Amino acid sequence: MSWQQRIDNALAQRRANDSFRTRQVNLQGGGRYLVQNATRYLNFSSNDYLGIGQHACVVSAWQQGAESYGVGSGGSGHVTGYHEAHQRFEQQLADWLGYPRALLFISGFAANQALLAALAEKSDRIIADKLSHASLLEAAMHSPAQLRRFAHNDVAALKTLLAQPTEGLQLAITEGVFSMDGDAAPLAEIAQATRDARGLLMVDDAHGIGVIGEEGRGSCYQQQVKPDLLVVTFGKAFGVSGAAVLCSESMADYLLQFARHLIYSTAMPPAQACALSAALEVIRRDDARRATLQANIARFRAGAAQLPLRLMASQTAIQPLIVGENQQAVHLAATLRERGFWLAAIRPPTVPPGTARLRVTLTASHTPEDIDRLLEALYDATR
Numbered sequence: 528m529s530w531q532q533r534i535d536n537a538l539a540q541r542r543a544n545d546s547f548r549t550r551q552v553n554l555q556g557g558g559r560y561l562v563q564n565a566t567r568y569l570n571f572s573s574n575d576y577l578g579i580g581q582h583a584c585v586v587s588a589w590q591q592g593a594e595s596y597g598v599g600s601g602g603s604g605h606v607t608g609y610h611e612a613h614q615r616f617e618q619q620l621a622d623w624l625g626y627p628r629a630l631l632f633i634s635g636f637a638a639n640q641a642l643l644a645a646l647a648e649k650s651d652r653i654i655a656d657k658l659s660h661a662s663l664l665e666a667a668m669h670s671p672a673q674l675r676r677f678a679h680n681d682v683a684a685l686k687t688l689l690a691q692p693t694e695g696l697q698l699a700i701t702e703g704v705f706s707m708d709g710d711a712a713p714l715a716e717i718a719q720a721t722r723d724a725r726g727l728l729m730v731d732d733a734h735g736i737g738v739i740g741e742e743g744r745g746s747c748y749q750q751q752v753k754p755d756l757l758v759v760t761f762g763k764a765f766g767v768s769g770a771a772v773l774c775s776e777s778m779a780d781y782l783l784q785f786a787r788h789l790i791y792s793t794a795m796p797p798a799q800a801c802a803l804s805a806a807l808e809v810i811r812r813d814d815a816r817r818a819t820l821q822a823n824i825a826r827f828r829a830g831a832a833q834l835p836l837r838l839m840a841s842q843t844a845i846q847p848l849i850v851g852e853n854q855q856a857v858h859l860a861a862t863l864r865e866r867g868f869w870l871a872a873i874r875p876p877t878v879p880p881g882t883a884r885l886r887v888t889l890t891a892s893h894t895p896e897d898i899d900r901l902l903e904a905l906y907d908a909t910r
């Protein structure tokens with residue numbers, strides 16, 4: 528088979544099972560509205576959960592940062608790319624979350640890949656929740672360590688795997704809030720089981736940080752758990768992009784030696800670190816945004832309970848409505864789009880076969896009327 532045949536076959540297969548992915552050009556897409564081809568949609572697909580992406584203080588911090596430092600970092604952090612703006616933001620993060628150190632990465636995907644590549648050796652075992660994000664599972668599959676996956680949120684299954692004999696070390700991985708189901712992990716029990724087995728615990732709180740707990744400190748803080756490695760990302764509640772790993776002094780020093788994504792990749796622009804510092808200030812002080820989001824979640828769930836679609840047990844901004852078949856999910860998303868609502872149909876392989884869904888994401892930028900209008904449209908489209 529030639530390369531071209533292989534590519535053609537893969538594309539044909541995606542088209543045949545309605546899972547062919549495309550991108551669309553947007554004029555706006557992160558906030559309450561998505562604007563495309565001169566049409567404005569109410570946006571229920573944005574991860575900007577607190578509506579910070581367009582916050583005046585954050586935008587102006589980025590602009591001022593660009594004026595001070597230029598638009599790029601100039602290189603890897605190990606060469607010229609580590610600026611005072613990065614250091615300041617890392618310190619703010621470490622203080623906020625109660626860790627000795629924070630290290631910035633250009634994305635959550637890169638952070639997860641870097642951690643597993645830097646830590647896991649051949650004799651080790653990585654034990655990850657089955658629904659872990661692609662960045663974690665892919666990194667684990669590429670690592671020389673053995674990968675075992677435990678049934679979603681099943682602490683007994685995790686314990687069974689941790690108890691199996693191994694010559695190497697064990698790393699348990701889970702998330703604060705799961706990206707496709709919106710549910711939370713039982714972090715205290717997972718932390719205890721991992722500690723009992725002398726394993727290392729890594730928690731990716733991409734969807735919990737900023738949104739959950741006092742001052743938005745996230746899922747781990749709320750459940751009073753301090754994983755050895757806490758990954759937080761800035762493309763969601765922070766409204767920007769990038770990520771950080773919170774850890775001990777020695778772990779940070781180790782990562783600075785062995786995490787190749789830090790060493791061989793251009794550091795994030797310092798102006799972005801300025802914007803992130805400003806976003807963190809808003810997150811810490813602006814409880815009203817979290818309260819509005821919670822009210823929107825409650826309003827949506829109360830209304831969606833009347834729909835003939837399965838609502839998942841999620842108390843977070845991610846509210847999936849299970850449709851089942853791919854084609855039905857795509858059709859429903861298209862029908863809603865005609866009525867002015869932007870929602871993503873999520874299909875396998877991102878989610879298990881037979882669980883294609885509309886992934887509704889709610890934000891603090893939505894008004895109660897926005898939620899009611901969406902519920903009405905969903906009701907009409909599924910009658």
Ligand SMILES: Cc1ncc(COP(=O)(O)O)c(C=O)c1O
Pocket residue numbers: 633634635636637639660662702706731733734760761762768769770
């Ligand atoms: C749980 C989780 N981890 C990591 C990532 C990747 O983060 P980033 O978008 O910063 O690469 C995502 C992104 O969607 C995610 O949902």
